[in-house]
Amino acid sequence: MNHTYLVTGGMGCLGAWALYHLHRQGKRAVCFDLSDDRHRLDLLLTPVEQAAITFVRGDLTDTQQVRDVFARHAITHVIHLAALQVPFCRANPPLGAQVNVTGTVNIFEAARNTGVRHLAMASSVAVYGPPELYGAGLLPADALVAPRTLYGVYKVANEMTAQVYWHEYAISSTVLRPYTVYGLGRDQGLTSEPTKAMLAAARGEDYTINFGGVMQFHFASDVARQFILASEQSSGGAHAFNLGGEPVAVAEVARLIMAARPGVRISTANTVLPFPAGCDGSALRAHAGEVYETPLAEGIAATIEAAAAWSDR
Numbered sequence: 001m002n003h004t005y006l007v008t009g010g011m012g013c014l015g016a017w018a019l020y021h022l023h024r025q026g027k028r029a030v031c032f033d034l035s036d037d038r039h040r041l042d043l044l045l046t047p048v049e050q051a052a053i054t055f056v057r058g059d060l061t062d063t064q065q066v067r068d069v070f071a072r073h074a075i076t077h078v079i080h081l082a083a084l085q086v087p088f089c090r091a092n093p094p095l096g097a098q099v100n101v102t103g104t105v106n107i108f109e110a111a112r113n114t115g116v117r118h119l120a121m122a123s124s125v126a127v128y129g130p131p132e133l134y135g136a137g138l139l140p141a142d143a144l145v146a147p148r149t150l151y152g153v154y155k156v157a158n159e160m161t162a163q164v165y166w167h168e169y170a171i172s173s174t175v176l177r178p179y180t181v182y183g184l185g186r187d188q189g190l191t192s193e194p195t196k197a198m199l200a201a202a203r204g205e206d207y208t209i210n211f212g213g214v215m216q217f218h219f220a221s222d223v224a225r226q227f228i229l230a231s232e233q234s235s236g237g238a239h240a241f242n243l244g245g246e247p248v249a250v251a252e253v254a255r256l257i258m259a260a261r262p263g264v265r266i267s268t269a270n271t272v273l274p275f276p277a278g279c280d281g282s283a284l285r286a287h288a289g290e291v292y293e294t295p296l297a298e299g300i301a302a303t304i305e306a307a308a309a310w311s312d313r
């Protein structure tokens with residue numbers, strides 16, 4: 001099969017995991033990223049394994065560069081992950097809009113110009129507002145979007161962009177909205193704290209996660225596989241899905257970390273992030289047929305073990 005997968009943001013956490021799984025699945029991959037810092041990829045793939053991937057250093061905000069990567073590498077599948085996360089958008093809103101919004105338009109334009117008919121891309125739970133806006137229970141995928149961060153506003157714009165490219169150009173898309181991703185390589189962004197606590201535990205150190213409350217946790221490896229699947233299933237529309245899963249107290253994550261590494265003390269703060277406690281993932285299950293969900297205790301233990309093994313090398 002002459003399939004070539006483009007992973008934008010391949011040097012990031014989810015991007016590195018996507019490249020890892022594409023490699024394991026024997027699929028040809030092109031990584032497009034502004035950064036050439038391979039520290040996350042190095043956690044997952046040996047240099048020899050990385051040699052099978054094509055790396056293109058480029059800027060998502062540059063329309064021509066994005067178009068060129070599609071055309072030169074005959075891209076057939078797209079996993080669009082590159083973005084600036086909440087703290088970076090907060091620090092520089094115009095740049096956040098350029099990367100997250102204009103960058104996404106550039107991806108759709110490149111798809112349109114090179115005949116790609118479907119793509120998968122990342123949105124976020126940050127499209128929703130704080131819990132008090134909603135009733136009890138899991139939030140359905142079509143609940144009111146009411147972002148309280150510019151990052152969330154940009155993600156809403158991207159979801160709307162996807163709608164327009166479906167209606168005007170019949171380019172379909174599957175948009176996934178992760179909540180808190182954890183796992184190796186999750187070292188930046190508002191919700192990277194639980195992973196930082198896991199890494200501290202792997203070093204035998206105590207840690208305080210600087211927020212509390214209840215949220216949904218997704219193992220980075222699972223999310224990456226879900227994106228690969230989403231890029232392969234033409235969706236006949238522009239569909240945005242929550243990943244779902246059990247809402248879990250951050251304090252419970254701290255307890256699971258301590259259970260995996262007895263002797264360390266992991267605590268949480270009282271601050272609650274401005275996102276709902278949990279979003280219903282049943283629409284994704286019905287659409288995708290398969291939802292990857294490593295049990296939380298297992299994902300936490302695997303992350304701590306892998307981090308400890310890495311630091312022992």
Ligand SMILES: NC(=O)c1ccc[n+]([C@@H]2O[C@H](COP(=O)([O-])OP(=O)(O)OC[C@H]3O[C@@H](n4cnc5c(N)ncnc54)[C@H](O)[C@@H]3O)[C@@H](O)[C@H]2O)c1
Binds near residue numbers: 033177
């Ligand atoms: N990690 C989470 O918990 C989470 C939750 C919800 C949504 N998401 C979304 O999932 C996607 C991936 O998240 P992540 O955790 O892997 O992010 P990350 O911050 O680890 O990686 C983002 C990557 O994008 C690249 N990038 C930034 N600006 C660029 C530009 N102008 N051109 C090309 N590349 C550029 C960065 O160099 C980086 O490698 C993002 O769209 C993010 O908003 C993540």
